Amino acid sequence: xxxxxxxxxxxxxxxxxxxxxxxxxxxxxxxxxxxxxxxxxxxxxxxxxxxxxxxxxxxxxxxxxxxxxxxxxxxxxxxxxxxxxxxxxxxxxxxxxxxxxxxxxxxxxxxxxxxxxxxxxxxxxxxxxxxxxxxxxxxxxxxxxxxxxxxxxxxxxxxxxxxxxxxxxxxxxxxxxxxxxxxxxxxxxxxxxxxxxxxxxxxxxxxxxxxxxxxxxxxxxxxxxxxxxxxxxxxxxxxxxxxxxxxxxxxxxxxxxxxxxxxxxxxxxxxxxxxxxxxxxxxxxxxxxxxxxxxxxxxxxxxxxxxxxxxxxxxxxxxxxxxxxxxxxxxxxxxxxxxxxxxxxxxxxxxxxxxxxxxxxxxxxxxxxxxxxxxxxxxxxxxxxxxxxxxxxxxx
Numbered sequence: 001x002x003x004x005x006x007x008x009x010x011x012x013x014x015x016x017x018x019x020x021x022x023x024x025x026x027x028x029x030x031x032x033x034x035x036x037x038x039x040x041x042x043x044x045x046x047x048x049x050x051x052x053x054x055x056x057x058x059x060x061x062x063x064x065x066x067x068x069x070x071x072x073x074x075x076x077x078x079x080x081x082x083x084x085x086x087x088x089x090x091x092x093x094x095x096x097x098x099x100x101x102x103x104x105x106x107x108x109x110x111x112x113x114x115x116x117x118x119x120x121x122x123x124x125x126x127x128x129x130x131x132x133x134x135x136x137x138x139x140x141x142x143x144x145x146x147x148x149x150x151x152x153x154x155x156x157x158x159x160x161x162x163x164x165x166x167x168x169x170x171x172x173x174x175x176x177x178x179x180x181x182x183x184x185x186x187x188x189x190x191x192x193x194x195x196x197x198x199x200x201x202x203x204x205x206x207x208x209x210x211x212x213x214x215x216x217x218x219x220x221x222x223x224x225x226x227x228x229x230x231x232x233x234x235x236x237x238x239x240x241x242x243x244x245x246x247x248x249x250x251x252x253x254x255x256x257x258x259x260x261x262x263x264x265x266x267x268x269x270x271x272x273x274x275x276x277x278x279x280x281x282x283x284x285x286x287x288x289x290x291x292x293x294x295x296x297x298x299x300x301x302x303x304x305x306x307x308x309x310x311x312x313x314x315x316x317x318x319x320x321x322x323x324x325x326x327x328x329x330x331x332x333x334x335x336x337x338x339x340x341x342x343x344x345x346x347x348x349x350x351x352x353x354x355x356x357x358x359x360x361x362x363x364x365x366x367x368x369x370x371x372x373x374x375x376x377x378x379x380x381x382x383x384x385x386x387x388x389x390x391x392x393x394x395x396x
Contacts, residue, residue, distance in 0.1 A: 001073045002094040004031055004062060006250075006318060007111065007144050008075035009040065010047055010151045016054035018180045023069060024062040025097070035062040043317040043344055046152045068101050071176055075111040075144070077250065084257035086115045095122050099129050104136040107172050111144055113197050113251060115258045119190040123165055140164040140173035141190040143197035148249075148316045159183040163193030201255040202270045207241050208252070209273035212280040215243035219287075226395035245369050245390040246281035246323030248312025253277075253321040281323040284390050285330050291365055291386050292336060299364075302337055303386075306363035308356065308393075309370025310342035317344040324369035339363055343374045368393045 001012040004026040016022040026032055034041045038052040054060035066072070076090040091112055102108070108126075110119050119141040127134045142162045146154040160181055164170030170187050177185055188196075211229065218225040229240045247253045256274050260267045288305065295303040312322035319325050328351065332338050339359045340351045347353060356374055360366070365386040368375060371393045380387065380394070387394070 001025065001075065002066065002097060003074065003076040003112075004035060005075070005077070006042055006044070006148065006151070007146070008073075009035070009042065009051070010044060010146075010155055011073065011075060011111070011144070012060060013047060013050040013054050014152060014155050015180050016057075016059040017050055019059065020179065021058075022054070022060050023067050024060065025064065025066050026062065027064060029064060032062040032064055035060070044151050045149060050152065066098050066101050068103070069106070071107045071109065072098050072102070073109050073111060074098075078112045078114055078254075079250075080254060080257055080261075084261055086258050086261060088114060088118055088121070091118065091122065092125065095125055096129070099126065102126070102130060102133060102137060104133060105138070107138040107140070107169070107176060109139075109173055109176070110141050113143055113201075113255050113258075114141070114194055115262055116191055116194045116198070118194060119163075119165060138164065138169040138172040139190075140169045141193045142173060142177065143193060145197070145200060148313060148318055156181060157183050159186060161186050161188060161193045161196050163188045163190040165190050198255050198259050201252045202259055202273070205247060205252045205256050205277060206269065206273040208244070208247055209276040211241045211243040212246070213276050214240070216280065216283055224395075226392050242392055243280070243390075244323070244392075245284050245327060247277040248320065248322040248324070249318065250320045253312075281326055284323075284388075285327055287388060288327070288331065288365070288367055289334070291388060295364055295386060303364035304337045304339055304362055305331060305365045305367060306339040306341060306359035307331065308341050308359065308366060308368045308375055309372050309391075310340065310348070310351075311344060311370055311372075314371040314391075315344065315373055317342075319345075327367070327369060343372055 001008050001022055002025045004024045012022045012024045031041050038055040040048050040051050074094045076094050079087050081087045123139050142160055145158055160177055162173045162185055164173055174185050174187055215225045232238050232240055256270050260271045292303050307328040310325045311318055328340055340353050341356045341359045342353055368389045368391055371391045375393045
């Protein structure tokens with residue numbers, strides 16, 4: 001397993017729990033050391049016990065270098081560069097890392113979310129560097145589709161889409177995943193599997209954009225958007241999602257741009273959804289700054305602003321592409337007195353974190369950015385604070 005992050009480590013641990021020996025590879029030595037101690041470097045329910053048990057049984061081991069294996073899984077990041085151009089350099093580096101260890105009949109599976117055609121590009125790289133293996137490797141694509149906070153359960157129970165570069169590769173990959181996945185395995189070709197992952201997240205992004213756009217409209221006419229959505233969803237064929245401060249995470253906030261970049265003339269709705277969700281974050285920043293200006297004018301001092309939550313979704317520690325983190329850093333850069341709160345992490349390299357209880361007593365403006373469980377049952381009196389609830393934590 002090349003890549004031991006939010007997807008790679010849970011996948012490796014689940015596979016090892018089935019009695020299959022797994023050799024995990026990561027370029028970060030501290031991650032390797034942590035895993036080999038039977039510990040984890042991310043927050044994910046049930047993962048710590050699974051990893052500890054796998055390591056103790058000798059079924060999971062981590063290293064900075066690959067070894068010879070029957071199956072090679074690649075689960076590394078695929079961010080984008082300036083201009084939202086997909087960056088597949090991490091995937092290329094992972095393929096180059098395993099190249100010396102490949103031999104005839106081995107199965108190579110790419111799980112990283114990738115632009116359409118990436119699996120074929122990786123085969124071309126293998127053919128160039130190891131021409132003696134041309135046509136002798138099984139190469140397939142199988143994207144993950146899991147929700148942070150439920151990764152172990154969903155890795156095991158969700159359906160999977162598996163697409164090989166040929167039928168033999170598809171069959172080989174189907175056989176492999178059947179050893180640890182209870183969900184239905186759907187076979188297709190690599191291009192369709194790649195597109196399926198992008199389309200799933202673009203669809204979700206589009207639905208969130210509608211909710212976020214609706215929240216801005218409701219704010220303008222003084223309508224409680226949470227009540228409105230609840231009422232509208234009583235319609236038997238309406239299911240509006242919940243608005244938030246934007247969209248974060250390494251999937252929904254990133255993957256639609258792959259389609260926009262590769263199909264700029266066709267992906268008009270997809271582009272608009274991305275722009276709406278990005279703008280929602282900017283709009284929220286403006287609302288906070290307006291509240292700060294009003295407080296300063298009334299009290300003749302600068303307010304203390306508590307940013308409640310930094311993760312990209314509730315009850316996890318993942319800060320990737322987080323609009324909550326973006327809002328917090330923006331306010332700090334503008335010179336505001338910011339109290340940063342994130343109950344799921346102990347420390348941050350650039351932010352000083354404080355307990356949420358302390359923020360409640362010290363802040364003049366409470367900005368709820370993430371619907372963490374710690375915030376859902378707070379007994380707040382609005383006359384003691386200016387409250388901006390961007391995620392519906394107080395909607396009840």
